[in-house]
Amino acid sequence: xxxxxxxxxxxxxxxxxxxxxxxxxxxxxxxxxxxxxxxxxxxxxxxxxxxxxxxxxxxxxxxxxxxxxxxxxxxxxxxxxxxxxxxxxxxxxxxxxxxxxxxxxxxxxxxxxxxxxxxxxxxxxxxxxxxxxxx
Numbered sequence: 001x002x003x004x005x006x007x008x009x010x011x012x013x014x015x016x017x018x019x020x021x022x023x024x025x026x027x028x029x030x031x032x033x034x035x036x037x038x039x040x041x042x043x044x045x046x047x048x049x050x051x052x053x054x055x056x057x058x059x060x061x062x063x064x065x066x067x068x069x070x071x072x073x074x075x076x077x078x079x080x081x082x083x084x085x086x087x088x089x090x091x092x093x094x095x096x097x098x099x100x101x102x103x104x105x106x107x108x109x110x111x112x113x114x115x116x117x118x119x120x121x122x123x124x125x126x127x128x129x130x131x132x133x134x135x
Contacts, residue, residue: 018071019099026107034111038104039120044070044077046122050132052084057091059126064096066126071097 026034048066057065068090069080080086089095101124108116127133 015068015071015097016099019097019103022100023103023106026103027110029107031108031111034104034107037107038118039122041070041100041104042120042122042124045124046129047081047132048077048087049124049126049129050084053080053087053091057126061094061096062126063101063124064098065090065094066124067100068095068097071100 026037045063045066048069049062053066054062065087069077069087076086080090105116105118108114108118122128
């Protein structure tokens with residue numbers, strides 16, 4: 001695991017720095033890249049929206065914890081997908097990366113001058129992956 005992001009103790013400056021840096025880069029990119037990032041982020045979060053990762057977390061806690069897995073990078077993300085036990089430290093320690101969730105919206109605004117009413121193909125909301133929560 002690559003460090004702690006936003007957790008029960010409060011905001012981790014590394015998570016906010018990651019989100020801020022990513023937002024700045026996306027805001028200087030073509031709009032299609034921002035939209036593509038939002039789609040990929042929602043797809044990654046959707047793939048982690050499964051009962052084996054739930055660990056009795058409430059909706060927002062599960063969402064922010066899944067975001068921390070995504071923020072930890074592709075290797076960690078793949079590891080958690082392959083081995084649900086790798087998610088346990090995120091759930092147990094309440095490792096969160098909430099700020100990552102707002103990155104595409106914050107990058108959209110300077111490009112278009114408007115707020116984004118984002119609607120991605122996959123929902124990032126907890127329990128929206130019906131197959132992932134089926135018995």
